[in-house]
Each structure stands twice: as C-alpha cells, then as structure tokens.
Amino acid sequence: MDVLLFCLIGGIVATDTEAAWQSMASQPLIACSLAGICLGNFGLGFTVGLLLQLPYMVELPVGGAKVSMSNLAAFVAAGLAVKIEQSVQNVDLILLLSLGYGVLLSWATFPFWRLLRQINLLLVRKADDAFDSGNLRKITLMNFLGVVNALFFGIFFSAIFFFLGKYILLSVSSHIPFQLNFSASLLKPVLLGAGLGTMFWLFLKKKTVGFALIGSLLSATAFSMF
Amino acid sequence: MALKTLDFIRVINRSFYIQATWNPERMLSLGYCFSLVPFIKKMFSKTSDRVDFLKKNQDFLNTHPCMATYVMGSVMKLEEEHLENGSPDKAQISRFKKRLSESLAATGDQLFWAKIKPIAAIFGLGVALFAKSLGLWVFLFCYNVPQLYARVAGLFKGYRHGFDLAKKMTLSHSRKTVERLDRLAAFGTGALLVTLGFSRNIAGSTEMIAFLSGIVVMVVFLKAKMPVPLALFILILASTIVSSLIY
Numbered sequence: 001m002d003v004l005l006f007c008l009i010g011g012i013v014a015t016d017t018e019a020a021w022q023s024m025a026s027q028p029l030i031a032c033s034l035a036g037i038c039l040g041n042f043g044l045g046f047t048v049g050l051l052l053q054l055p056y057m058v059e060l061p062v063g064g065a066k067v068s069m070s071n072l073a074a075f076v077a078a079g080l081a082v083k084i085e086q087s088v089q090n091v092d093l094i095l096l097l098s099l100g101y102g103v104l105l106s107w108a109t110f111p112f113w114r115l116l117r118q119i120n121l122l123l124v125r126k127a128d129d130a131f132d133s134g135n136l137r138k139i140t141l142m143n144f145l146g147v148v149n150a151l152f153f154g155i156f157f158s159a160i161f162f163f164l165g166k167y168i169l170l171s172v173s174s175h176i177p178f179q180l181n182f183s184a185s186l187l188k189p190v191l192l193g194a195g196l197g198t199m200f201w202l203f204l205k206k207k208t209v210g211f212a213l214i215g216s217l218l219s220a221t222a223f224s225m226f
Numbered sequence: 227m228a229l230k231t232l233d234f235i236r237v238i239n240r241s242f243y244i245q246a247t248w249n250p251e252r253m254l255s256l257g258y259c260f261s262l263v264p265f266i267k268k269m270f271s272k273t274s275d276r277v278d279f280l281k282k283n284q285d286f287l288n289t290h291p292c293m294a295t296y297v298m299g300s301v302m303k304l305e306e307e308h309l310e311n312g313s314p315d316k317a318q319i320s321r322f323k324k325r326l327s328e329s330l331a332a333t334g335d336q337l338f339w340a341k342i343k344p345i346a347a348i349f350g351l352g353v354a355l356f357a358k359s360l361g362l363w364v365f366l367f368c369y370n371v372p373q374l375y376a377r378v379a380g381l382f383k384g385y386r387h388g389f390d391l392a393k394k395m396t397l398s399h400s401r402k403t404v405e406r407l408d409r410l411a412a413f414g415t416g417a418l419l420v421t422l423g424f425s426r427n428i429a430g431s432t433e434m435i436a437f438l439s440g441i442v443v444m445v446v447f448l449k450a451k452m453p454v455p456l457a458l459f460i461l462i463l464a465s466t467i468v469s470s471l472i473y
Contacts, residue, residue: 019246022291024343024369029350030362046358053351055444055454057344062335068455100462107455121249124256131284134276136263143260146246185473186436189428190465193440194458195351196422199415200441201448202344207405208412215416223424 006038006079007158010072014154017071018061018116019147026071029053032078039082044091048078048098051188054195056106058202068106069113072157077102079158080165088173096184097169099191105161112157119149229268229302229385236264237298238381245291255287258294265302269309279305282320289327290334292376297327299384300391307388314389326392333400334376341407342372348414355425432472436465 009031016026024030029049036045056070081098088094123142130138204212244257259266259280270276289297304319314322346368354361384391422428428437440461447457 018248020243022242022245022373024346024366027347027365029347029354029365033358033362042358046354050351050354052458053347054344055458057347058448059454060335060339062339068453070454096462096466100459103455103458103462107453107459117249120247121251123247124249124252127247127256128284131259131280132277134273134280136266136276139256139260139280140263143243143246143256146248146256147243150246184466184469186433186465186469187462189433189437190440190461191458192422192427193437193442194444194461196415196419196437197441197444198448198454199344199348199411199418201445202340203408203411203415205408205412208408211409211412212416212419215413215418216420217416219417219420223420 002039003162006035006162007155009034009038010075010158010162011151011154013071013075014157015147015150017150019150026075027053028056028071028074028078031071031075035075035078036082039079041082041085044081044085044094045078047095047188048081048102049074051095051099051191051195052077052102055191055198058198066110067113069109069157070106072154073102073106073109073161076105076158076161076165079162080169083162083166084169084173087170090184092184092187093173093176096187097173098165099187101165101169105165109157109161112153116150116153119153120146123149229265229306233264233268234381234385237261237302238295238377240264241291241295241298241377241381244294252284252286253288254291254294255284258287258298259283261294262298262302265298265305269302269305278316282316283323287323287327289331290338292338292373293330293334293380294327295377295380296330296384296391296395297323299381299386300326300388301384302381303385303388322389322392329392330395333395336404337400337407338373338376341404341411342369345407345411345414348411348418352414352418352421355421355427436468440465 013026013031015021016023032049032052033042033046036042039045052070052074056068059067059070061067077098080101081094084097085094088097123145127139127142130142240261240263244254244261246260247256248254266276266279270279301319301323304314304322308314308316308319346365349368350361350365352361353364383394387394422437423434428434443461444457447460
C-alpha cells in the first residue's frame with residue numbers, strides 16, 4: 001500500500017516538474033522527504049534530498065535544453081534508501097548505493113523527457129481540429145490530458161525503477177564485503193561540498209564576493225553567540 | 227462584454243497548467259489557448275471570431291510559465307480594444323505578443339530558474355539543517371511567493387498597460403533585479419558555507435577536508451562543462467575509494 005502511494009507521489013512529482021504548478025514540491029529536498037514520509041523514514045529520505053538538491057540547480061530547463069530527470073531519479077533514490085534500510089544496516093552504505101543508483105538513473109533516463117514531449121505533441125496535433133472548429137471543450141480536454149500524461153508517466157517511472165533498483169541494490173549489497181561497510185563515510189561531506197561548489201560556480205563573481213563574505217561573517221557570528 | 231474579476235481569476239488558475247502539453251514543435255501554444263478559454267468565452271460570442279482568435283494563437287509560443295500572464299493580460303486588453311475600436315489590428319497584436327513572449331522567456335529564465343529557485347533552495351536548505359520540516363516550508367515559501375506574485379500581478383499589469391507593458395518592463399529594470407538577486411544568492415551561499423561547517427554533517431577534520439575538496443572539484447567539473455550526473459557519480463566513486471583507503 002505504501003509503495004502504491006509512493007508511485008502516486010512519483011506521478012505528482014513528474015506533474016509538478018513541468019506539466020502543472022511548478023511549485024518546487026518536485027525538487028529533491030521536498031520530493032525525497034515525501035518519499036521518506038511515505039515509506040516510513042522521513043529522516044533518511046530528507047538526507048537523500050539534502051545531498052542531491054543543490055548540484056542539480058545548475059541545470060536550467062530552458063526551452064529545449066536537455067536536462068536530466070533529476071527530480072524523479074532523486075525521488076526513486078530516496079524511496080530505495082528507505083526500502084533497503086531493512087536489509088542493509090549501515091546508513092552510509094545505504095546512501096552510497098541509493099545515491100549512486102539515483103545519479104545514474106537521472107543521467108540514463110533523460111531521453112524519457114523526449115518520450116513525454118512526443119506524447120504531448122500528439123495531443124497538440126489532436127487538438128488541431130478543435131482550433132479549426134472553435135471547440136473550447138476539446139482544447140481544455142487535450143490540455144488536461146497533458147497533465148494526465150505527466151502523472152501516469154511519473155507513476156510508471158517510479159514503479160519500474162523503484163522495483164528494478166530494489167532488486168539491483170539488494171543483490172549488490174549482499175556481495176559487499178564487511179570491510180567496505182565503512183567506505184561511504186565521506187560521501188555526505190563530499191556531496192554537500194559539491195552542492196556548495198555549484199552555488200559558488202553560479203553566484204561567486206568579483207561583484208558578489210563581498211556579499212558572500214558578509215553572509216559568512218554574519219552566520220559565524222550568529223553561531224558563536226548561540 | 228466587460229471582463230470581471232472572476233474571469234481574471236479563472237485565467238490565472240488555468241495559467242498553472244500552461245506547460246501541460248509542452249512540446250518542441252509548438253511549445254506552449256495549446257496551454258496558452260487553454261488558459262485564455264474564460265476570456266474567449268466572454269469576448270467572442272460568435273464561433274467564427276473564436277476560430278479566428280484560436281487560429282492566430284495556434285502556432286509556436288515560447289515564454290516562461292511564471293511570466294506568461296503578462297502576455298495574456300496584454301493580449302486580452304488589445305483584443306478587447308480591437309473589438310471595440312477596430313484598433314490595433316490583428317497583425318500588430320500578433321507581432322507584439324511574439325516579441326513580448328520571447329523577451330519575457332529570457333527574463334523569466336534569468337529570474338526564476340537561475341536566481342529565485344537556487345536562492346529558495348539555499349535558504350530552505352540552510353534552515354532545514356537545523357529544523358527539517360521548517361526548512362522545507364521556507365523553500366516552498368521563498369519560491370512560491372514570487373511565483374504567485376508574478377502570475378497574479380502579471381495578468382493585471384498586462385491588462386492595464388497593453389502595448390505600454392513593453393516600455394514598463396525595461397531591460398534595465400530586470401537587470402537591476404537580477405543583480406540584487408545575485409547579491410542575495412552570494413550572501414546566502416556564504417552563510418550556507420558556515421552553516422554547513424557548524425552542522426552535524428561535518429564532524430571531524432577528515433570530513434572538513436572532504437567537504438572543501440567537494441567544493442573545489444565540483445567547480446572544476448562545472449568549468450569543464452561536465453554533465454552534473456557524471457560529476458556526481460565521479461565524486462561518489464572517488465569518496466568511496468578514499469574512505470576505503472582511510473578506514
């Protein structure tokens with residue numbers, strides 16, 4: 001039942017990413033937290049979202065730009081992290097496996113955006129006769145079907161790659177020697193650094209360095225006081 | 227027939243679905259017409275007038291979803307004036323719509339995708355490090371307040387100004403806004419750097435070195451135009467190998 005809800009939320013994540021609202025509820029930080037809540041471990045889901053949120057900020061969904069399926073892949077990764085926790089005890093290892101899978105998934109599946117958009121194009125062409133006849137109801141229906149398209153796309157994507165990932169990650173984890181259980185302890189700081197590096201890349205210029213320093217000083221002052 | 231506030235609210239509500247059928251050939255054309263259905267029903271009682279309006283707007287339209295209501299409001303005003311006075315003519319309206327939508331596409335991309343979204347993420351993440359649930363709400367709030375403002379104000383401003391909207395929304399005005407947002411983002415990034423350092427995620431000196439290495443390596447990868455998933459995968463692999471060697 002919780003997996004069904006998980007897939008439904010995946011559909012909402014896909015819908016919010018492009019088809020409707022764009023409220024940022026589909027962003028990794030929030031979507032992964034929702035995955036965690038849905039499957040019974042908010043903290044772990046949140047951690048996955050925390051690590052994946054900032055690096056993907058550099059990908060701008062401008063016009064026909066090719067962007068990775070970061071939102072859905074991060075959502076699936078968070079769900080997997082919570083699901084394999086029952087079998088894999090080490091949290092760092094869980095993060096390593098699920099994040100590695102999620103990152104590869106985001107890269108390998110970006111052609112799926114093309115599929116989604118081709119279906120949208122079919123809907124738009126089907127609406128051509130509505131334009132010719134002034135049929136506003138059909139125009140409304142065709143646009144609504146675009147939302148349904150994104151919703152079902154997200155549901156199927158989440159379901160397929162969640163179960164595939166569960167099979168792969170549990171198989172891999174059962175073959176990992178005990179000594180490598182601690183091999184992921186630097187993963188969190190490195191990925192947090194990567195996220196911050198992305199922000200430096202986007203915003204740190206000659207004109208803004210001063211403001212970054214002011215932010216750092218104020219933050220340091222606040223922490224030292226409390 | 228005069229437009230009422232409810233008509234504007236209906237258009238704004240529908241504008242949230244403008245990207246539902248986004249496609250590379252016509253982009254937002256169907257979503258745009260879908261959003262204007264309440265206006266079309268009110269203004270064009272004859273089917274031939276509706277067909278005429280829809281055919282004009284059937285082709286390619288590219289703009290930013292949060293800024294689309296500026297275009298809609300202006301077009302609503304101009305079409306209303308055309309119906310009343312016969313001026314401006316339809317070709318002028320089409321040309322104006324095309325130019326406005328293209329310039330707002332660039333403005334919207336700069337403002338929302340490149341600035342407001344990362345800024346919301348920075349502040350949301352910073353708060354979430356210490357109060358998880360609150361941080362998520364901060365993220366949503368920081369992005370959605372400007373988004374809602376743009377959508378609501380855009381429709382009414384576009385409707386009020388019509389052709390004059392292009393003069394009101396000057397390039398220098400949006401440049402100033404972008405510069406201010408850049409400064410805010412840099413401020414947030416600096417604060418986040420210290421916040422992460424003080425958080426429980428980076429406990430010892432080895433982890434601090436890993437954190438700083440992550441920053442440097444990611445900047446190098448982005449400078450080399452490496453795709454983000456590949457950069458992250460290399461970092462995950464590298465951190466695993468280094469951890470295995472150390473521990």
